[in-house]
Structure formats: structure tokens, C-alpha cells
Amino acid sequence: MSVDILKISKDAVAASKIYDDVINASIGMFYDEDKTIGGMPIVTKAIRQFVDEYILPYPSVDGGPDFKANVISWVLGKHESKIREKMFVNACATPGGSGAIASTFALFSKPNDYVFVSDVRWQYERFADRAKLRIFEHKLFKDDHFDLDSFKTKLDELCNIQKQVIVVINDPCHNPTGYTLDLDEWQTIINILNSKKDNDIVFLYDVAYLDFSHEKDTRQKMTYLPQLEKHILTIISFSGSKTFGVYGMRLGAAIMISTNEALVKQAAPRFINEARGSWSATPTPSIELLNHFSKTEHKDAFKVGLLHITTLVQERSALFLKQAKEAGLKMYPFKSGFYTVILTKDPDKDYLKLAEHHIYAVPMNGGIRLALCSLSLKEINGLSAKIKRILNL
DSSP states (O other), X not given: OOSOHHHHHHHHHHHHTTOSOOEEOSSOOOXXXXXXXXXXXXXXXXXXXXXXXXXXXXXXXXXXXXXXXXXXXXXXXXXXXXXXHHXXXXXXXXXXXXXXXXXXXXXXXOTTOEEEEESSOXXXXXXXXXXXXXXXXXXXXXXXXXXXXXXXXXXXXXXXXXXXXXXXXXXXXOTTXXXXXXXXXXXXXXXXXXXXXXXXEEEEEEOTTGGGOOSSSTTGGGGXXXXXXXXXXXXXXXXXXXXXXXXXXXXXXXXXXXXXXXXXXXXXXXXXXXXXXXXXXXXXXXXXXXXXXXXXHHHHHHHHHHHHHHHHHHHHHHHXXXXXXXXXXXXXXXXXXXXXXXXXXXXXXXXXXXXXXXXXXXXXXXXXXXXXXXXXXXXXXXXXXXXXHHHTO
């Protein structure tokens, strides 16, 4: 995924001003069935009602005590108190989940180190390039499941050559495949990380799509974190930009969590310093937006809007997967989320072929990523057969 996704989306927007059959499946933003962005009128209303003091002043670099308490509670959910009994927790506001990822890469590595990621992934290499890091890959899938054997074998190799290792897991609703780890897979990953006692493990847990999972308890995996031993610092990368559908407002946080108090105490001021020296501060309206919807009277109404989005995205996914199966398209295993991937032999050429037919998608390792979150049911209906015909799959 070395291509510029934002440019592909801009090309799609430009084409839509000329042609009336453009399908923009390139970028991970939710559009409602009437093609309005975000899908959350309650969020738009709240932003428009903010007074100047929630918009104009500089915020605290880390977001301030209210934001930090609220974002930790948001991410850990009903399990917060039990987790806090066994772990030490802190947070720093970041410009989207991207800010949390970029700062983690910068803070917990040195030039020419490797960062441990899956072979099918979002664009972590962009952040690695900025931090002058190299990529060390494990296979994401074995058949229709997470490849635990590759994860362990490759992490063994890396831990033998590098003392401190950043391990990236993107779950639930993996970008770009839509895969979600089951609890047995998650437990095994925890066990593997615990086994690396001779290494300093920084576990970057990217939960950008946490609020869009169709797991019965979307926070249940958080209850496994207290099992992580003292050589592990977990950084949870939270994307409020995704959760609230405010993609340009850049709302996020790096949540530091460990059974080792010293690791969290050391990390917190480093994140603040990195923020101050990079982006200065996360936008004040973003911070206040999360604070606003952390209040019970607002959060309950927000959940109604969120349910509308998650339900609709799942309906779109079900329709596309059904028709893709009928058309004979091959895909990575999908469970829920914004994206899915059609497997093709030459993604770089195939996405250009699709663009010639006014279908804009993203080439990546092994196939073409479609952002189903941005497509209406009407646009999805028949899309699989059209793609099969264009690409001669």
C-alpha cells in the first residue's frame, strides 16, 4: 500500500464531476445511503453548538485530565476498574490514531531498527519511513485464520537480533481485510508476547475500528491485557476520528498501559514531549467532542447513531460478500469492518483498469481494497460482477 490513498480519492471526486457512474471505494470514511458523510447528525449538531472556549484556546498538550480520564474510560469500557486494579494507565491526546502510531514508532526505536507488522497491512511503512525504521513481516493468514505459527516464528527471529521490538496488531475489523481475531487467537498472541522475557516489547495495539466491531463485547479483549508481563508496554492507538466520523478533526489518543508502573511513568512525559515537538497539540474541538460524548446523557444518544452505522456497514458487507461468492471472486477472510480485499494477481495494474471504468479502489499486497463503508447498497449491488468482468478474474 505505497500508493497515495488520498490522491486516489481526489481523483475519484474529480471524475464524479464529469461522469455519473463513479464508484469511490478508495477511502475509509462512512457515507450514509444518501451520500452524506459521517452518518452522525448528533455529532455535527454538537460541534456547531460549541462555544468559543471549546474551539479557540490552546488545549493541554496531553489533552488535559478530563480528556485523559474520558478517553481511557471510552476505550476500556465497563472493564476499566478491573484493569486498573492490575495495571497502570496513562494517556496522551494525538491527532488521530495516526499520531499515536507515529509517536510510538519515533519514541521506542532507533534508526535502522525493525518494526514487526503483518504482510497484509495498512500503511505502517509510511510511519516507519519517517522514523527511519525497517519492516519485519509475518504472514497474516494461514487458510482462513490468523497465522499464529508465522507470528511466533518471525517474532522469534526478530527478538534474536533486536532487544526492543515494536509489535503491531490491528484489531478488530482489520484494515484492509475486515478480519477480527477470535479470543483463542488473541490469547495465543498474549502468550507469545509474554514468552519474550529477554526483550523489551512495545505492543502497539491499533484499535482504530474498535467501535465498529460486531463482537458481542467489543472491549472483551481488553480484559486479557492484565496477563501481559512486566517486560511489555502496551500502547493502545485509539482513533476518535473514526469513532465519531470526524475524519478531518484528527481526534485520537495513545493510551499507555502496563503491569510495570515504571514503563508507564517513563512513557507519559516522552509522549508529551514528542507531541509538543511535532504537532504541538491536538485540536481543541476534537478534545472537547470526546469530553462531550463521554457524558452519559450524550453518550446514550451517540450509541443510537453508532448502531445505525454498524448495522448498515454490516448489511453492505453481507451484500457484497454474497455477490462476490456468486461471482467467484476470491477474498481474504472477512468478519466485519469498513474494508474488504479482492485477491488479484497484479494489483498495481488492476486498480488502474478499474479506474478506467470509474471504479476507484486501492492496490495493496495481494489484491484490491474496497472501502464498503463509503458505498451505498445501490452502488454495491452488482459491483462484484462488474469487477469480475473488468479484471477477467
